[in-house]
Amino acid sequence: MMSHLWMLIILCSLPYGLSVRKNCHTLWKQLESCISGKDIEIQPIQRRSIVFSVTRTTDIGLSPLQTLVFDKVYLNEGGGYNAHTGLFTAPVNGIYYFAVSFLANGGSTHLLLLKNNHEIARGYGKDQNDTGSVVSTVHLKKGDIIRVAEITGEGREGIRGDGWSSFNGFKLN
C-alpha cells in the first residue's frame, strides 16, 4: 500500500522538474488527509466584487458642500453606493478608484471628492457644457464614506443630467 503511494507521488511529481519536492509534499498531504478520512473540502477563494456605475438623470443646481446624488444605478456590486443619499460606504478595507465626469451647467462648476468630509480631489468645468472630471485612488477602511459635492457657493453652479454626468468607483484587487 505505502509503496504504491510513493510510486504515485513520484510519478505525479516527475513532470514538475525542480518543483518535485514541493509537489510531492502537497500530494503527500492530500493523500494523508484522504487516507485518514480528514479529507478537506477545498473551496475556491471567493472575491466579492465591489464596483458601481451611476449617472445623474436630471439637471441640478448645487449649494456649497451639497452632495451630488447620482440617481440612476447601472451597477452596484457589493452594495456600497446609495442612490438616495449619493454616499458610497466602503464595505471592506482596501484601495479604491473613483472617477467623476460632469458637464457644467449654468456656469463654471467646481466639484470635490470627499472622504469622510475631507477633500481628496477636485475638478472644474469652466463654462456651461464644459466637461470636468475628478479622479482619485485612495485607501479606505470599512465604513469610510466617499461623496461628490460642490466646492464654493458662486450661486450658479450645477451639472447637466440626462447621463451627461457620471460617477464610477471600484475596489482594486
Ligand SMILES: *[C@@H]1O[C@H](CO)[C@@H](O)[C@H](O)[C@H]1NC(C)=O
Ligand atoms: C449647452 O448645450 C445645450 C444643448 O444641450 C444648448 O441648448 C446650450 O445653448 C449650450 N450652451 C452653451 C453655452 O453652449
